[in-house]
Amino acid sequence: MASDFEHWVLSTLLLTTFICLAQSAENYTFPNDPEYFNEEGAQRLLNRVNDVYWASATVYRQYADDTLSPEILMREKLRPFYETMQKFDWRNFVDPLLRRQFEVILRGAKYPPIDYKFKRATNTLKNMSRKKWVCNKNELTNCQMAFVHQIKSVFTNSDDLDELKYYWKEWRNKMPTDVKEALHYYISYYKNLSTADMAPSAFWYDQYEDPDLLYELENLMKAIRPFYREMHAHLRNVLRHKYGNDVIPPTGLIPHHLLEQVTYQAWKKETVLKNPFPQRKLPNLQTELDGVGLKPFDLVNISVQFFSSMGFRNFTEEFMSEHFIEMEPGTGGPDCKSRIFDFGEIELHYCPRVYYKKLLQTHADITAVQYAIAKNNFRVGLNQEACPGFGAALGEAVILSVSNPKHLQQRLGLLQNYEYDDILNLNRLYRMAAHTLLTLPTYFVHEKLWVDIIDGKVPPEHYNCHYWNLMQKYMGVEPPLQTDPGVYDMPYKFYEGIVDQHRSTKKIFDEFLGYQIYRVICLNIGEFERRNAYKPLDNCDFYGNKFAGKFLYDMMSSGSSKPWREVIKPLTWIHATNMTATAFLEYFEPLNTWISDDNINKNLRVGWMPIDKCKLGIVPPNATTVVY
Numbered sequence: 001m002a003s004d005f006e007h008w009v010l011s012t013l014l015l016t017t018f019i020c021l022a023q024s025a026e027n028y029t030f031p032n033d034p035e036y037f038n039e040e041g042a043q044r045l046l047n048r049v050n051d052v053y054w055a056s057a058t059v060y061r062q063y064a065d066d067t068l069s070p071e072i073l074m075r076e077k078l079r080p081f082y083e084t085m086q087k088f089d090w091r092n093f094v095d096p097l098l099r100r101q102f103e104v105i106l107r108g109a110k111y112p113p114i115d116y117k118f119k120r121a122t123n124t125l126k127n128m129s130r131k132k133w134v135c136n137k138n139e140l141t142n143c144q145m146a147f148v149h150q151i152k153s154v155f156t157n158s159d160d161l162d163e164l165k166y167y168w169k170e171w172r173n174k175m176p177t178d179v180k181e182a183l184h185y186y187i188s189y190y191k192n193l194s195t196a197d198m199a200p201s202a203f204w205y206d207q208y209e210d211p212d213l214l215y216e217l218e219n220l221m222k223a224i225r226p227f228y229r230e231m232h233a234h235l236r237n238v239l240r241h242k243y244g245n246d247v248i249p250p251t252g253l254i255p256h257h258l259l260e261q262v263t264y265q266a267w268k269k270e271t272v273l274k275n276p277f278p279q280r281k282l283p284n285l286q287t288e289l290d291g292v293g294l295k296p297f298d299l300v301n302i303s304v305q306f307f308s309s310m311g312f313r314n315f316t317e318e319f320m321s322e323h324f325i326e327m328e329p330g331t332g333g334p335d336c337k338s339r340i341f342d343f344g345e346i347e348l349h350y351c352p353r354v355y356y357k358k359l360l361q362t363h364a365d366i367t368a369v370q371y372a373i374a375k376n377n378f379r380v381g382l383n384q385e386a387c388p389g390f391g392a393a394l395g396e397a398v399i400l401s402v403s404n405p406k407h408l409q410q411r412l413g414l415l416q417n418y419e420y421d422d423i424l425n426l427n428r429l430y431r432m433a434a435h436t437l438l439t440l441p442t443y444f445v446h447e448k449l450w451v452d453i454i455d456g457k458v459p460p461e462h463y464n465c466h467y468w469n470l471m472q473k474y475m476g477v478e479p480p481l482q483t484d485p486g487v488y489d490m491p492y493k494f495y496e497g498i499v500d501q502h503r504s505t506k507k508i509f510d511e512f513l514g515y516q517i518y519r520v521i522c523l524n525i526g527e528f529e530r531r532n533a534y535k536p537l538d539n540c541d542f543y544g545n546k547f548a549g550k551f552l553y554d555m556m557s558s559g560s561s562k563p564w565r566e567v568i569k570p571l572t573w574i575h576a577t578n579m580t581a582t583a584f585l586e587y588f589e590p591l592n593t594w595i596s597d598d599n600i601n602k603n604l605r606v607g608w609m610p611i612d613k614c615k616l617g618i619v620p621p622n623a624t625t626v627v628y
């Protein structure tokens with residue numbers, strides 16, 4: 001408790017320091033005279049805003065405490081200017097970039113000033129997965145288990161169903177009240193923002209410039225649904241074989257703890273999953289990497305080279321040694337997360353360890369660095385990413401190019417003893433899908449639940465049954481057990497997913513858009529040809545291709561000078577402004593075909609039977625117990 005309290009005092013102090021420092025930099029007066037409120041006056045004002053912004057960006061780097069996102073802190077920083085800015089007739093400015101700058105910056109004006117409560121709720125939600133409140137099943141007096149990583153590790157490694165169910169239920173039943181309070185704080189925060197013509201979800205989608213973004217996300221879910229259903233039938237069969245007929249209910253729904261286990265085991269060697277061709281072993285990429293003997297900085301250097309090969313400007317040795325900093329061993333948490341400061345001066349603090357996932361992640365980090373450099377050519381407001389998740393989508397596209405067998409073999413000298421034929425490749429796609437295809441609808445369920453809640457479409461007593469109705473509809477999943485009355489059953493990702501840095505929207509957005517960007521580049525550089533078995537979408541490499549570099553650079557260098565829908569126009573020849581699932585489906589096409597055929601051969605039923613859990617809730621408690 002004491003350390004928690006100290007943490008609060010400390011971080012509140014830092015926040016105050018941060019805000020004061022920034023404000024002292026400003027100390028401006030703007031003439032109240034109407035003649036100043038023209039475009040020239042606006043330029044002058046924005047010069048000041050720009051100065052404050054850059055000064056604050058540097059301060060931010062020194063005082064960042066990880067609770068609030070840089071976006072929110074910078075929004076706070078510009079607050080003293082909002083009132084003056086709103087006095088301009090900026091919508092009628094002649095200069096389109098100036099107009100856009102006002103538009104983007106003034107989005108921040110709609111939010112109330114951040115306070116201690118906001119900060120506390122944000123921290124609770126962000127950190128709840130690491131809070132320890134569950135007692136060890138074999139030692140009930142030891143209650144030091146957090147979801148990440150203790151319980152997650154049980155899910156990843158145990159095949160004792162009683163143990164899995166115990167932790168599934170205990171983590172939910174024992175959830176501290178401050179988590180629920182933080183959730184309700186956030187709900188009320190968004191509800192309070194709404195106005196007569198803007199629903200709370202319109203604020204939630206503010207930065208996407210589309211109050212109805214959820215419809216578009218829903219369409220993406222519809223597009224992947226046939227593939228998902230085949231995968232679901234396949235997994236249900238695998239789980240039945242592993243755990244016996246009686247673990248899968250007759251409705252065909254998969255109990256949630258089992259699906260979670262599958263997701264956590266997607267990259268594991270020993271797993272409930274069964275590769276399409278088990279006799280063909282996938283390579284152990286860690287052993288491969290160890291064989292090459294790389295150091296942590298080499299991962300950075302390799303990623304930098306990747307961009308240079310595509311024609312991006314080379315970083316000088318000085319730039320690399322000054323701006324890329326190796327973190328102390330043991331920092332960055334169990335995932336060894338790197339940190340990137342892309343506001344103001346760029347700094348990458350990278351993980352001091354070498355493993356395959358880090359190799360890929362570092363490519364995404366350098367993508368973020370390149371994006372930051374490209375958009376820092378702009379002034380405040382226009383130098384943001386096109387929308388949340390846009391930078392991650394660029395990173396995703398790069399990862400798809402780096403992680404395929406062609407790149408790993410030809411450019412990195414890995415997998416020299418493997419022949420990557422169609423069969424081995426199906427195994428690879430299967431593991432990728434076990435992860436991606438299952439997590440996308442999960443994020444969507446969290447997103448939709450959240451939007452339905454803040455828009456008041458579900459009464460609070462139905463939050464939980466609505467969650468299960470969505471899980472059932474989009475995922476074919478049901479609760480393994482009934483938790484105590486009043487308990488919410490959502491996993492930690494739901495709670496994290498309502499905090500802006502980790503929002504679920506971003507995850508859905510960056511996956512689909514990432515595949516789209518990857519696909520269009522592959523098509524244009526001739527590495528992918530439709531209906532040509534020698535040029536499949538899943539084995540295309542951008543390395544060394546100047547067109548690929550230019551294409552990425554062009555998307556990066558528009559910053560937020562135009563809406564993301566404009567930025568994605570080059571992705572399709574019809575200049576569509578919507579995301580599509582086509583690229584994602586095309587990538588996994590061989591696997592989708594294989595699974596569908598296999599399901600037919602095994603005579604498996606595809607799909608499940610829905611039961612409305614909220615309607616059930618209305619009948620007396622005795623009657624509901626029969627269903628489970």
Ligand SMILES: *[C@@H]1O[C@H](CO)[C@@H](O)[C@H](O)[C@H]1NC(C)=O
Pocket residue numbers: 007066123127130131132
């Ligand atoms: C998150 O929770 C863990 C475990 O209680 C704690 O050690 C850590 O300091 C917390 N982090 C923040 C930012 O509060």
Ligand SMILES: *[C@@H]1O[C@H](CO)[C@@H](O)[C@H](O)[C@H]1NC(C)=O
Pocket residue numbers: 185186188189192
């Ligand atoms: C929302 O408004 C209500 C009523 O004014 C207030 O009690 C509540 O504290 C507000 N919630 C937040 C998060 O500011």
Ligand SMILES: *[C@@H]1O[C@H](CO)[C@@H](O)[C@H](O)[C@H]1NC(C)=O
Pocket residue numbers: 210215216219577578
């Ligand atoms: C495409 O985006 C528009 C908004 O620009 C939206 O109204 C429409 O529903 C979207 N269409 C699809 C198929 O997602």
Ligand SMILES: *[C@@H]1O[C@H](CO)[C@@H](O)[C@H](O)[C@H]1NC(C)=O
Pocket residue numbers: 301302305
């Ligand atoms: C980065 O890689 C290049 C080319 O592989 C090499 O010449 C250079 O020495 C490396 N730099 C460092 C600091 O290791």
Ligand SMILES: *[C@@H]1O[C@H](CO)[C@@H](O)[C@H](O)[C@H]1NC(C)=O
Pocket residue numbers: 308311312313314
């Ligand atoms: C970057 O450096 C490499 C040599 O390491 C060179 O071949 C290439 O032309 C340089 N690229 C640019 C854009 O200067």
